[in-house]
Amino acid sequence: MFRSLQSRLFLTYLLVTVLVLTVIGLLLIYFLLQAPNPIGQQIEYRRLDFWISQFSSREARGLLALPPNRLPEVMERVDQMVKARTLLVGADGEVLGDSRPEEEPLSLDILTKVAASKTDTRGLFRYTPVDRWLYVSSPLGDQRWMILIAPQPTLRALGLLGNELLRTLLVAGSVALLFSIILAWLIAHWVTAPLRRMVGASKAVAAGKYDQQLPLTGPEEVQSLAAAFNEMVRRVQTSRQAQRDFVANVSHELKTPLTSIQGFAQAILDGTAQKPEDQQHAARVIYDESNRLRRLVEDLLDLARIDTGQVAFERxxxxxxxxxxxxxxxxxxxxxxxxxxxxxxxxxxxxxxxxxxxxxxxxxxxxxxxxxxxxxxxxxxxxxxxxxxxxxxxxxxxxxxxxxxxxxxxxxxxxxxxxxxxxxxxxxxxxxxxxxxxxxxxxxxxxxxxxxxxxxxxxxxxxxxxxxxxxxxxxxxx
Missing domain, CATH: 3.30.565.10 (Histidine kinase-like ATPase, C-terminal domain)
Known part of the structure; x- marks a missing residue:
């Protein structure tokens, strides 16, 4: 099916295009899934602000009155209710309670920043290069601060991949693939066009039409190939013409002395040359023309041996x-x-x-x-x-x-x-x-x-x- 050069080039271009589109699509999906969702981020901030304001205004005294051994249990219940990691921080950023102590501890910079603030704060931080987290904090009094932590909303969280994003990527990919198919076919046709012309010219030369010349168009390598083909045709034409001239010349050079030999020999045979001087003249002509034939044959043999490399030059x-x-x-x-x-x-x-x-x-x-x-x-x-x-x-x-x-x-x-x-x-x-x-x-x-x-x-x-x-x-x- 793919035996011709044009079809193989077309298939190669198509496979490369599909591979590039696939890689680009996967990378795009990956980065879009990890990209933050600004609207979702604002909604999440408002949700955390609401809950932390509730605790700081209504539950602050109860939280401050809890003994240390009960803080983990209370932080865990708040976590389940708010659906956010909950921390209680003391002076100098000391963590007094943590609903998820098994997770990565909050950075000391954020803890000291919260402990040094007298008002509500909010911000972003990362545990890893990929994961982003939101936090809000509020002072409870008596040098205590409450911190709520939740993951930053992304497009994945909104389920956009299965809907609008996926449809858009599929449509864009299909259009790009269609154009790439057309472009790959045109490029393959353009690249192989000089080769098709060369095939046609070669067949014409094989049929004896030596006036074939290819235009020097296309890529540099194709132009070099066309120039070499034109030079080959020119040399073949010259060689064929030389061969025809050679045959014509040899025929002429052989015919002339043979005609003289035949004519004077006939004169001797039929008695036309009866006088001794006429017979001697005829014999002289026959002898001279025979020598000329011998020299011609020797020269032809010399050239043939030289051309074929059969002449052994003494050293x-x-x-x-x-x-x-x-x-x-x-x-x-x-x-x-x-x-x-x-x-x-x-x-x-x-x-x-x-x-x-x-x-x-x-x-x-x-x-x-x-x-x-x-x-x-x-x-x-x-x-x-x-x-x-x-x-x-x-x-x-x-x-x-x-x-x-x-x-x-x-x-x-x-x-x-x-x-x-x-x-x-x-x-x-x-x-x-x-x-x-x-x-x-x-x-x-x-x-x-x-x-x-x-x-x-x-x-x-x-x-x-x-x-x-x-x-x-x-x-x-x-």
Whole structure:
């Protein structure tokens, strides 16, 4: 019955309200029962005044003439007649007779106050913090005073609990309970409304509707939950779009070389390419496109392994200077073929711990890209520096530069720069920079790009100096 959050909140609020109303009602009844009744108090004073005036005016001589051994008996008869504790007090507050000697004795302050008075007195006193008592006194003569004591009238004494008071409390409690039920339902509905919206939005996302956004309303915790949900939906939408783009890009990148391979193979088979030079050209195209397919598959496998954490990066000392010189030497011949020169100014780097083969893959990709986008006669510069605990290696090209709107996307998978821009030669698939960044991040470093249109580009690899005795490589995500 109470499985939903709204019903449980409603029940909780209702139980708290009932508990509070019950406690308040009981406390109110208790204090009202103990509260004095002013009208009853005046009536009781008049009653005691009447009786004590009767004794002081008509029975004073008889009381004064009683021997001490008869005083208790007479005080008890007066008590039964008057229905009040009766005391006879002498000089200095000495109690000569008491109708209820077993009860708490009257305080000495009251006794001395009465004994010092020459007229009738009245007042209030307490035996306990709860019980209140009225007293009246009158002088009898011969330094004797009579005191009558009766409990102070309260609402309990008038029997109001069973009548007007009880009815009033029940009506007030019922009205308060009714309003609390309505208020508890409204509050529970208000608190759970964002959650219901979130449930509806979640179902919509599960159905493929990724345009769901929750309003940031309600308590702070609900707003934080809604903001987290909106961010989750945004990331899911981005991920789904990236997945669709990935499938489309892979399909395109696979289809293009396969079409070339199929076309030239068909030309050889059907005899269209009969001349030796035509057959050699067809074989060269098939060979190049096959290599491009192989590189594409290898890059895809690398990305898949990196994403799933299945790439086991080696951990051994790496001489960055020697590694860079080796890569430069290997790529210099290819660069010279297209009229580009590679120059390097590298200091002596301290050895670091890393995967030399993977770092060589990064450096190869960056230098190869710089050569591709440098115009004939251009220079690709490699520079290195050490800054504190970091090593920075800069790869500068003399190409046309990258527009700002494209610079922010060059590390996206399958993203390729505008084909129409000048300076480019050769065509990749847009995975090299994405893989390079993942490898650098796996070494705890950063790969950043800077460019200005018409002035070339700079790619910088920043690597932390990890000593050989440090822990294994830790992969970090940007």
């Amino acid at each position: 051994h000392p790496v001489d960055l200077g020697a590694l860079l010189r080796s890569v430069v030497e290997r790529l210099s011949v290819r660069a010279e073929e297209v009229g580009v020169r590679i120059e390097s100014r590298l200091p002596d780097f301290p050895p670091i711990v890393g995967d030399g083969d993977r770092l060589a893959q990064v450096f190869t990709n960056l230098i190869d890209n710089a050569v591709k986008h440098s115009s004939e006669g251009g220079v690709v510069n490699l520079m290195g520096e050490r800054d504190g605990g970091w090593i920075s290696i800069h790869f500068d090209d003399a190409g046309p530069g990258i527009p700002p709107e494209e610079l922010s996307r060059i590390f996206e998978r399958f993203y390729q720069l505008d084909k129409a821009r000048p300076g480019g030669r050769g065509r990749g698939v847009g995975l090299g920079l994405a893989i390079s960044r993942e490898i650098v991040q796996a070494h705890g470093g950063r790969l950043v790009a800077q460019s200005a249109v018409g002035r070339g580009s700079r790619f910088t690899v920043q690597l932390p100096i990890i000593r050989p005795d440090d822990s294994t490589l830790v992969r970090s995500h940007s």
